[in-house]
Amino acid sequence: MFALCDCNNFYASAERLFDPALNGKPVVVLSNNDGCVIARSEEAKQCGIKMGDPEFLIRDILKKHHVNIFSSNYVLYGDISERVMKNLARWFPRLDVYSIDEAFGWLGGVQDLQTLIPKIRASVVMNTGIPVSIGVAPTKTLAKLANKIAKKSGGTMILDTPEAITKAVATFPVEDLWGVGRQYYKKLESLGIETVGQLRELPEMWFKQHMTIQGQRMWNELWGRAAIPFDNMPETTKCISVSRSFRNYIEDPTVLCEAVTLYASRAAEKLRRAGLRCLYLQVFLYTNEHREDHPQHYPSHTHKLAIASNNTHDIVKIANTVARALFMHGMKYRKAGVVATGLVHEQELQLHLFKPHDGGKLDLLSEAIDRVNLAYGRGTLRMASEGYVKSWRLKHEFLSKGYTTRWHEIIKAV
DNA sequence: TCTGGGGTCCTAGGACCC
DNA sequence: TCTGGGGTCCTAGGACCC
Numbered sequence: 001m002f003a004l005c006d007c008n009n010f011y012a013s014a015e016r017l018f019d020p021a022l023n024g025k026p027v028v029v030l031s032n033n034d035g036c037v038i039a040r041s042e043e044a045k046q047c048g049i050k051m052g053d054p055e056f057l058i059r060d061i062l063k064k065h066h067v068n069i070f071s072s073n074y075v076l077y078g079d080i081s082e083r084v085m086k087n088l089a090r091w092f093p094r095l096d097v098y099s100i101d102e103a104f105g106w107l108g109g110v111q112d113l114q115t116l117i118p119k120i121r122a123s124v125v126m127n128t129g130i131p132v133s134i135g136v137a138p139t140k141t142l143a144k145l146a147n148k149i150a151k152k153s154g155g156t157m158i159l160d161t162p163e164a165i166t167k168a169v170a171t172f173p174v175e176d177l178w179g180v181g182r183q184y185y186k187k188l189e190s191l192g193i194e195t196v197g198q199l200r201e202l203p204e205m206w207f208k209q210h211m212t213i214q215g216q217r218m219w220n221e222l223w224g225r226a227a228i229p230f231d232n233m234p235e236t237t238k239c240i241s242v243s244r245s246f247r248n249y250i251e252d253p254t255v256l257c258e259a260v261t262l263y264a265s266r267a268a269e270k271l272r273r274a275g276l277r278c279l280y281l282q283v284f285l286y287t288n289e290h291r292e293d294h295p296q297h298y299p300s301h302t303h304k305l306a307i308a309s310n311n312t313h314d315i316v317k318i319a320n321t322v323a324r325a326l327f328m329h330g331m332k333y334r335k336a337g338v339v340a341t342g343l344v345h346e347q348e349l350q351l352h353l354f355k356p357h358d359g360g361k362l363d364l365l366s367e368a369i370d371r372v373n374l375a376y377g378r379g380t381l382r383m384a385s386e387g388y389v390k391s392w393r394l395k396h397e398f399l400s401k402g403y404t405t406r407w408h409e410i411i412k413a414v
Numbered sequence: 415t416c417t418g419g420g421g422t423c424c425t426a427g428g429a430c431c432c
Numbered sequence: 433t434c435t436g437g438g439g440t441c442c443t444a445g446g447a448c449c450c
Contacts, residue, residue: 031418038418038450054417072418099421099450181448212424214448241420248415290417302443337419395416 001107001136001160002230003117004143005088005124007081008131008151010101011039014080015070017129018403018411026067030055033245034071034395071396079404083128091120096230102147104140106230117156136160140228141221144178145169145196165224170197179218184211196222236343237274242266243337246392249288253327256285256336257320258387263338264319265383268312271340272370277308279342281315283322286335297333299326308344311366315340316383 007013011029016022026043030036037044037053047065049058055069062069081100089095092105110116117134124132135146137159149168150157159165175185177196187210193199200222207215217227242263250256260283271278284300301322309315319338327333369381401409 033416033418035417052417056416059416101450179448183447212447214423238422239420243419245418288417300444335418339420 001110001113001138002140002143002226003092003105003107003120003134003136004098004102004140004147005105005120005132005134006102006147006151007084008133009039009041010081010130011070011072011077012041012044013130014077015068015073015400016041017080018400022068026065027070028062028067029070029072030398031072032394032396033247034397035245038072069398071399073400073402075402075405076400080128080130084124084130084132087124087127088120091116091123094230104143104230107136113158113160117158121155131155137165138224139221139226141178141218142168142224145172145176148172148176162224166197169200169222170195172196174199177218179211179214237276238343239339239341240267240270240274240276240278240343241337241339242270243284243335243339244394245335246333247395248391249332249334250336250392251330251332253324255387255392256327256333257323257385258390259392260319260323260336260338261316261383261385261387263336264316265312265386267319267338267340268310268315268366269370271310271315271343272346272366274343275346276343277310277346278305278315278340279308279344280304280340281318281322282339282341283319283326284337284339285323285326285331285333287331288334294332295330297328297331299328301326302341304342308342310346311362312369312383313362313365316385320385 012027015027015029024043025041026047027041028037028044028049029039031038034055036055037049037051037058040049040051044067047061047067049061049067055062061067077100084101085095085097085103088103088105093108094106096104098104107113113136117136121132121134124130133147133150133155135143135148135150135157137143137146142159142165145168146157146159149172159168172195174180174188174193174196177199180188188199193202200219202219204216204219207219211218220227244259244263246259250259280302282300282302285297287297288294289296303318303322305314305318315338323336372381373379403409403411
């Protein structure tokens with residue numbers, strides 16, 4: 001049996017943790033750049049605010065209901081997440097952390113689920129202050145489904161018999177199923193399929209044909225046969241990416257390169273922290289797709305490195321060269337990103353037959369930069385091409401404090 | 415004026431090999 | 433006039449997830 005444990009309205013709950021005055025009041029958390037809503041408390045949902053709503057379109061609702069607004073504070077959420085996961089890990093012989101706010105626990109042959117599961121839930125709530133819901137079922141897909149039901153019915157839902165499963169899927173909307181997104185939903189809707197109960201009656205081959213092999217797995221999972229193994233969490237990272245929207249449009253290649261320099265530096269840092277080097281570096285640019293009156297340009301290019309690298313100098317240089325080549329005058333760029341793929345372990349460096357490798361010095365330089373930045377704060381040492389003005393930098397006007405990560409922002413009991 | 419960021423997996427098609 | 437078969441690797445693009 002799998003237990004999917006998921007925090008309720010995680011970011012909003014985390015913000016509330018440090019300001020109990022917010023209990024019972026509507027709270028929303030905005031995405032980077034204070035762009036759209038990515039978390040809502042129950043009260044905020046009641047106000048009619050939807051996931052993904054752009055802040056500037058719902059400003060009136062936010063004001064009318066005195067909604068408490070926060071910019072996203074990922075350092076804080078990461079820390080709270082760790083606490084929740086540590087608590088969950090005490091209860092399960094194995095725990096797979098699936099995202100910042102949820103984890104699959106393996107239950108083995110536990111008998112008395114009806115007693116155990118509510119106990120786990122109560123303990124996590126007591127120890128961390130974060131409300132969680134737990135769904136239990138024989139497959140991951142059904143555990144996700146059980147969890148969604150749990151959210152609406154007391155916090156736990158156990159589907160441990162075929163009868164319980166049949167009953168649950170009969171009314172479960174197909175659009176809420178794990179693995180059904182917008183496109184598949186459209187397809188299913190046109191066939192008149194509204195519930196998971198109807199969906200799983202389709203023949204196996206239909207799934208394979210229309211939803212690839214992943215659909216076939218889904219079909220098996222819906223009938224209680226586990227097709228997604230417990231340990232399917234990727235052991236090795238496949239790609240590392242850094243991308244951000246700009247506060248304003250960028251129309252100057254030099255300014256664009258400042259942003260790309262910063263993103264590339266961050267990507268190089270991430271690579272080094274993971275002990276990886278990349279063999280490919282992709283750079284992409286976006287204009288604003290929401291503006292039909294603007295000319296659109298979504299160029300992207302993947303550069304192959306002669307020798308896998310993770311030092312800031314190499315990565316920044318390549319990223320800037322590519323970005324300059326992609327840039328087109330007359331376009332208003334809104335976002336850029338750098339993606340490192342073809343990842344190899346730092347130690348498994350494959351040298352190039354014809355190109356001299358002088359990366360050793362640059363690697364040492366990057367190491368030294370990391371040490372200085374660790375001691376004195378990120379960005380203490382950085383590439384000059386990042387620029388100094390940085391008018392494109394993110395907006396976060398409603399940022400809460402580093403309650404758990406900065407000594408001078410720690411909460412005081414008075 | 416203002417619409418997030420970071421991932422995974424799968425498939426199709428082209429280039430290349432013998 | 434008539435031009436194979438079997439394979440790998442790589443990339444782009446599309447679907448999904450939180």
